Amino acid sequence: MTEIRRARIAVAAMFFTNGVLFANILPRYPEIKDMFELSNSAYGFTIALFPVGAIAAGLASATLVRRFGSARVATTGMILTSIALVLAGSSPSVALFGIMLFLAGGLDAISDVGQNAHAMVVQQAYGRSIINSFHAIWSIGAVTGGGMSALAIALDLPLPLHLGIVAVIFSVVCLFAQANSLPGRDPVADEEHVADSEEMKASIGVAKPRVVWMLAALVLISIAGSIIEEIGNSWAALYMTDFLNTPEAIAAFGYISLVGGQFIGRILGDRQVDCWGNRRVAFVGGLVGAVGAGLALAFPSVPGTLIGFAAAGYGCATIVPSAFDRADKLPGLQEGTGITMISWLMRLGFLGTPPLIGFIADSTSIRTGLILLPIAGLLIALLSVVLPTKEKDSAKSPKPANRSGS
Secondary structure (H helix, E strand, C coil): CCHHHHHHHHHHHHHHHHHHHHHCCHHHHHHHHHHCCCCHHHHHHHHCHHHHHHHHHHCHHHHHHHHHCHHHHHHHHHHHHHHHHHHHHCCCCHHHHHHHHHHHHHHHHHHHHHHHHHHHHHHHHHCCCCHHHHHHHHHHHHHHHHHHHHHHHHCCCCHHHHHHHHHHHHHHHHHHHHHHCCCCCCHHHHHHCCCCHHHHHHHHHHCCHHHHHHHHHHHHHHHHHHHHHHHHHHCHHHHHHHCCCCCHHHHHHHHHHHHHHHHHHHHCHHHHHHHHCHHHHHHHHHHHHHHHHHHHHHCCCHHHHHHHHHHHHHHCCCHHHHHHHHHCCCCCCCCCHHHHHHHHHCHHHHHHHHHHHHHHHHHCCHHHHCCHHHHHHHHHHHHHHHCCCHHHHHHCCCCCCCCCCC
16 A cells, blocks of 8 residues: 555545544533523534634644644644543533643644644645545544434443443544654644744735735634534534423534534535536535535425435535635735634634523524534525635646555
8 A cells, every 4th residue: 555545545534534533522521411400592602712712722733733744733732632522521510621621722723734734745645536435434423423412322321431432442542643654743744834923924914905805704614614603513402402392312423414514515525626627526515515405494394304404414515625625826915824723714604603502592592603614604605705716726726646556
């Protein structure tokens, strides 16, 4: 097996692990909310500490990647994230739970930049689009993690034990991924795909206004995608338990349905993008998500809700990888500026969604709060114009890197 193929498997293991870890605690959020006796608003603000940590730590990723290498930052970050989640699940108070979520969010953001930077290096070596397949594997990991959590709930497994088992298993997977990644720190690649705050300010300061507006639009479409993901993360299970009165083990499938639809969209994404271009795929996906989620909310039922969540996940499937790819190729920006900026600012969607829905839910109902789901789908469709057409995709396809084993 060639070095590049081993590296592709290693990156796939990183994305799978990244999907599994957080997905194991998400379906247990209703249990945690009840344990700490939180209102919807208090719950929303508490779980928002995860993206707060991500935003606070996100820009440190460039320095860490350049010093230690993208693969090592990704794998070490995920091991530490798993430990932070175990501590969150073991917390005796909501304050300590929030602190551990904050820490886990920061570590997750750092490892996310690391794994995406390493994925871009591997994609360059392949000379064709494979980034959507990595994000599809993240979705497989998320579905797997959600299924593990549903099983743990059905078996009445204590949360600390459940998350401890997950941490041990996937720390081993991270060590495997590190051992099979591209060796050492690649100064050229690690410089290309990340940027620190000073470099971003300097790069954007000299960029043409059109490029800055395009980058802003890419950030907005990524935020729309993150809103859909965050609703699945934090509110799908709670909506099913509180509004549809489903058992917690079944409610876990609200989240699983969304990431399952996302998986289907991502596994088909590379071929669809090659055939129709990023713009058309995003436009159609946004409409599918908006219509599916809107109908599910208009006519609430368990089967309809699961289908609606799946449609929303499918609709946002290619948005973040497409935005990363487009931002990485914007003319006039220093290498790494676009991808780091999007990775950092898209987390505003994860930050703002939980408290906003919590406030609306306390004022009216969770069902009303989830109207953000079809709105985000429509926003994706409207902003899809910032993504390239098929012709521009072809003109800017990645070129093979001069790496042994490619």
